[in-house]
Each structure stands twice: as structure tokens, then as C-alpha cells.
Amino acid sequence: MNNLKIAVDAMGGDYAPKEIVAGIELARDRYPEIEFDLYGQIDQVKPFLNETTRINLVQADEVIAMEDEPVRAIRRKKQSSIVLAAQAVRDGEADAFFSAGNTGAILAAGLLIIGRIKGIDxxxxxxxxxxxxxxxxxxxxxxxxxxxxxxxxxxxxxxxxxxxxxxxxxxxxxxxxxxxxxxxxxxxxxxxxxxxxxxxxxxxxxxxxxxxxxxxxxxxxxxxxxxxxxxxxxxxxxxxxxxxxxxxxxxxxxxxxxxxxxxxxxxxxxxxxxxxxxxxxxxxxxxxxxLGVKAPVIKTHGSTKAITVANTIGQIKAMLENQIVDDVVTYFSDHSDDMAAAKEAMQK
CATH class of the missing domain: 3.40.718.10 (Isopropylmalate Dehydrogenase)
Known part of the structure; x- marks a missing residue:
């Protein structure tokens, strides 16, 4: 498999961007085959970044706060770190999306921007x-x-x-x-x-x-x-x-x-x-x-610290290397008739 790229919401979480950046640097040192795009307000993110090898900063003018209504925020804050990171995955510029931010907004971004796998309701x-x-x-x-x-x-x-x-x-x-x-x-x-x-x-x-x-x-x-x-x-x-x-x-x-x-x-x-x-x-x-969307979307707890961020990147790496999304797509494609029959039976 070619080098992997993960789109990261650097602004999400109680201790962002400091702990997110620290965790990504830990992960960068652990996994030499992974590159990271950190989406956020560069003037806030850059001071915590010690070394830029395989870490790219991408400007995101807006931030979706924990108290924001998820779907409305996704639709209105087009330049937020969550939206831009999810769009990068949708457009094939990154392989997975990671955030410790607003859970509802992350789920909405996964569903509305990245999209669900055909056959999964x-x-x-x-x-x-x-x-x-x-x-x-x-x-x-x-x-x-x-x-x-x-x-x-x-x-x-x-x-x-x-x-x-x-x-x-x-x-x-x-x-x-x-x-x-x-x-x-x-x-x-x-x-x-x-x-x-x-x-x-x-x-x-x-x-x-x-x-x-x-x-x-x-x-x-x-x-x-x-x-x-x-x-x-x-x-x-x-x-x-x-x-x-x-x-x-x-x-x-x-x-x-x-x-x-x-x-x-x-x-x-x-x-x-x-x-x-x-x-x-x-x-x-x-x-x-x-699970059930077209690319890995992973959310950690809002109080996440650096070590958990790094561990989560390892989890994403395993998902990508084992091609879990491809396997799920294949299964639901091959069993579409079985899925339809099961759905009809459970609706009776």
C-alpha cells in the first residue's frame, strides 16, 4: 500500500490544538508511512508544532464549537476545520478523517459529506x-x-x-x-x-x-x-x-x-x-x-490528550491497511439480495 494520508481536525476537543498537535507528532514518529494534513487556524496551531516533517497545515477560518447544532453548523460553516477535513476525504485528497470535536458535527460530516456505503441504511x-x-x-x-x-x-x-x-x-x-x-x-x-x-x-x-x-x-x-x-x-x-x-x-x-x-x-x-x-x-x-461510510471517520473523546490521539492514529492505520471499507463494500454488494430479503422480513 502507498503512503497514507489522514485529514485531522486540529481545532476539535477540550485541549485543542495543543494536545492534538502533540499527539499527531507522536504518531508521525511512530508511523513513518503516514502523512498528516492538520486543518485549523494556522496562527493557533503552528506554535505547538515542533517539527513539520510529514505534517501539513491547512487554513480553516471557522471552528465548529461543542455547543453548535451539528447539521446547521456543517451547512453554514463551510470553512470550518471539520468540513474541510471531511471534504478532503470525499475528494480523495486524504484516506481518513479524525477529530476530537463536536460528535454530532463529525457524524453529520461523515454522512452528508463523505457519504454512506451503498446498501447500508x-x-x-x-x-x-x-x-x-x-x-x-x-x-x-x-x-x-x-x-x-x-x-x-x-x-x-x-x-x-x-x-x-x-x-x-x-x-x-x-x-x-x-x-x-x-x-x-x-x-x-x-x-x-x-x-x-x-x-x-x-x-x-x-x-x-x-x-x-x-x-x-x-x-x-x-x-x-x-x-x-x-x-x-x-x-x-x-x-x-x-x-x-x-x-x-x-x-x-x-x-x-x-x-x-x-x-x-x-x-x-x-x-x-x-x-x-x-x-x-x-x-x-x-x-x-x-462504520458504514465510504472512508474511515474516527472520533475521540473531547478530553483526549496526546497519547490517545497517537493510539487512535494506530487504529486508523490498521483500518486502512486491512481495507475494512473495501471489504464492507464488497460484502454488501455481493449480498444485496439477501439484505433486501432480510429487510422485508423484518418489516412485516
């Missing part, structure tokens, strides 16, 4: 989360985590296929186990949507569908790919993150309030606490990916 947002209690598995994939609040059964069926390809090509999981997030493991659990999806996935011969899974088992590695609607997925994601942060804070406060013996015990257990923190650090896996 609704692209979905996927993220990788850590597995804690499983020696044979250290991460799992969940989709959708926020792209679509209102989801039809056929969308979830397609998410299972998209998740399978990502798990195989980027995560290196052979024949990934696919679970449907539900309020119980029995096949007849859930509302009409979940029952219809369960039936369709159970009949899919090219998917390793293991049935319904419950949210309490996610971090135990119950599945490699967990399929859900965007509203539920986003709620589960934020609850998981919030619980982890709250537990760490509770442990720290309890130790500090426990006197000298607690503090001495904590000092002895410091390596153990460090190991737990490392295992819970989902940022090492990279950002959230909008």
Missing part, C-alpha cells in the same frame, strides 16, 4: 471497551453507541455484520462472537424490535450469533461484538465510564479517610492499583469509529 458509531475478567480477551466492540437514537431491527442486523468485519480486520478476532444487548438472555426477551433482531441474527449462517447478552456481563467478555441501538449503547457506555471513575474516587477517598494504616496498605498495593487503572483505560484502544 444507517451507519453506526462503534467503540472498543476493556474486558476485565477474562484472561483470553482484553477488549470487545459495541455498536451503535450514539449515531442513531431511533433504530429499526434491520439497522441492528446490519450493525452485526459491520461489527464482525471490524472485529476480524482491526481487532484480529477470528469468527467473533456476536451478542444482542437485551434485558435478559432468553430468546423471547425484550420488545418487538429485539425479538425480530434476535430471530434474524439466529438465522444468519455467516454470523457467529451467541444470543442475547446482559449489560452486567459486558466487561466479563461475554461477546466480542455487542449490538444495540444508539440510545441504549450511549447510555451503557456513559454508565460504564461513570461507574469506573466513581469506584476509583471511592477507593481513593476511603483510603485517605482511613488513617495511617490504610495509607500504608495503599502504598503496598500501589502496583496493583496501577494495573487496574491500566486495564480500565479504554483510551489505549483508540476512538469511536463511524
Amino acid at each position: 444507517r451507519p453506526g458509531l462503534t467503540t472498543t471497551l476493556p474486558v476485565i475478567n477474562n484472561d483470553h480477551q482484553d477488549q470487545f466492540l459495541m455498536m451503535d453507541v450514539g449515531a442513531n437514537a431511533d433504530t429499526k431491527p434491520f439497522n441492528l442486523y446490519q450493525y452485526a455484520i459491520l461489527g464482525k468485519y471490524y472485529a476480524q480486520t482491526v481487532m484480529g478476532v477470528k469468527n467473533p462472537r456476536i451478542g444482542l444487548l437485551n434485558n435478559g438472555t432468553e430468546a423471547d426477551k425484550g420488545d418487538l424490535t429485539h425479538k425480530a433482531v434476535h430471530e434474524a441474527l439466529a438465522q444468519a449462517t455467516d454470523l457467529n450469533f451467541i444470543g442475547n447478552v446482559e449489560s452486567r456481563e459486558l466487561l466479563n467478555g461475554v461477546a466480542d461484538v455487542v449490538v444495540t441501538d444508539g440510545f441504549t449503547g450511549n447510555a451503557v457506555l456513559k454508565n460504564t465510564e461513570g461507574t469506573a471513575l466513581s469506584m476509583l474516587k471511592l477507593i481513593k477517598n476511603t483510603i485517605m479517610a482511613g488513617g495511617i494504616s490504610s495509607k500504608l496498605g495503599a502504598a503496598l498495593l500501589k502496583p496493583t492499583f496501577k494495573e487496574i487503572q491500566t486495564k480500565m483505560d479504554y483510551s489505549k484502544y483508540g476512538g469511536a469509529v463511524l
